[in-house]
Amino acid sequence: MSIFTSINLLLRMQLLRRNRRLRTNEAIRSLIREHTITPNDFLVPIFIVEGKGIKVEIPSMPRYYRYSLDVLKKEVKELWSLGLKSVLLFVKVPDELKDNKGTEALNADGLMQRAIKTVKDATPDMLVMTDVALDPYSSYGHDGIVDDGYIVNDQTCEVLAQMSLSHAQAGVDFVAPSDMMDGRILAIRELLEKENFKNTGIMSYSAKYASAFYGPFRDALDSAPGFGDKKTYQMDFANRDEAIKETIMDVEEGADIVMVKPGIAYLDLVRDVRDSVDVPVAVYQVSGEYAMLKAAAEKGWLDHDSVMLEQIMAFKRAGAHIIASYFAKDVVKLLG
Numbered sequence: 590m591s592i593f594t595s596i597n598l599l600l601r602m603q604l605l606r607r608n609r610r611l612r613t614n615e616a617i618r619s620l621i622r623e624h625t626i627t628p629n630d631f632l633v634p635i636f637i638v639e640g641k642g643i644k645v646e647i648p649s650m651p652r653y654y655r656y657s658l659d660v661l662k663k664e665v666k667e668l669w670s671l672g673l674k675s676v677l678l679f680v681k682v683p684d685e686l687k688d689n690k691g692t693e694a695l696n697a698d699g700l701m702q703r704a705i706k707t708v709k710d711a712t713p714d715m716l717v718m719t720d721v722a723l724d725p726y727s728s729y730g731h732d733g734i735v736d737d738g739y740i741v742n743d744q745t746c747e748v749l750a751q752m753s754l755s756h757a758q759a760g761v762d763f764v765a766p767s768d769m770m771d772g773r774i775l776a777i778r779e780l781l782e783k784e785n786f787k788n789t790g791i792m793s794y795s796a797k798y799a800s801a802f803y804g805p806f807r808d809a810l811d812s813a814p815g816f817g818d819k820k821t822y823q824m825d826f827a828n829r830d831e832a833i834k835e836t837i838m839d840v841e842e843g844a845d846i847v848m849v850k851p852g853i854a855y856l857d858l859v860r861d862v863r864d865s866v867d868v869p870v871a872v873y874q875v876s877g878e879y880a881m882l883k884a885a886a887e888k889g890w891l892d893h894d895s896v897m898l899e900q901i902m903a904f905k906r907a908g909a910h911i912i913a914s915y916f917a918k919d920v921v922k923l924l925g
């Protein structure tokens with residue numbers, strides 16, 4: 590374009606490109622929309638307790654519940670009917686079964702192992718994932734074995750591998766190690782291969798930060814650390830490059846899916862990770878994120894459904910293939 594043409598254009602003040610044309614009405618907006626939300630996007634976290642007929646609301650997570658196994662059956666059938674086809678299971682373990690080594694985690698007839706079978710029984714095609722970490726089983730509320738105030742790494746990995754094997758034997762599709770020990774993906778993968786669970790997958794919580802957003806979850810499972818914090822294993826939230834290192838190592842060790850956690854405050858990492866690896870990327874919109882929106886909506890300060898959809902869309906836009914979210918059911922019902 591010559592300088593004269595430019596000046597001419599400026600003088601005429603004639604816009605040739607008007608971006609607002611593409612926003613004129615819902616039809617054109619939906620025609621050019623870059624991302625969509627469907628039930629296929631979601632992984633539904635579920636909290637499970639011992640007992641019968643139990644559906645108890647978690648105080649810091651309004652309208653989210655802990656279920657006993659009989660009620661769990663109904664719940665997963667409802668999820669399936671809504672088009673939600675993947676669940677991520679967590680168990681609340683009675684205090685008397687907790688110890689330093691997480692012994693109960695390996696019980697073939699433990700609550701998690703029964704929960705896996707219950708879901709498979711009620712909804713055979715549901716994809717079942719399980720959280721693998723010692724915190725709900727640990728008398729210290731830590732993700733690994735404690736020795737002299739330190740969370741020991743290699744010994745913990747051995748237990749996590751055994752725990753994963755136990756879940757595989759109960760019929761899990763994917764184990765999801767959430768502990769951030771070094772080398773746990775390799776330890777789990779090797780044991781699963783050796784025991785011929787070649788098709789049992791691993792979704793690694795690969796970039797998991799030491800975050801205050803996990804508070805309500807720890808209420809849900811009564812799993813808050815008894816001493817100290819989780820900063821010697823979960824990542825420092827000041828770091829970005831480290832997330833890529835962690836993620837690439839987990840993929841090299843055999844992770845089928847990687848994850849960034851928490852969600853909304855970590856969208857930069859979702860995009861970084863998406864651009865750095867060739868496996869599917871999950872994001873976890875954690876309990877504190879759920880609680881914040883519920884609280885603000887209760888006060889009438891935010892419009893619950895609009896903010897919920899905006900946040901879920903933000904995960905898609907950032908590059909997530911899978912969204913673990915306590916809002917999954919609400920979103921899918923809303924979309925109809």
Ligand code: PBG
Pocket residue numbers: 720722724732767768802803804805806807819874875876877
């Ligand atoms: C267990 C685990 C935690 C979460 C998922 N798995 C808690 C933690 O690491 O302290 C958090 C999930 C949430 O806050 O929704 N290791």
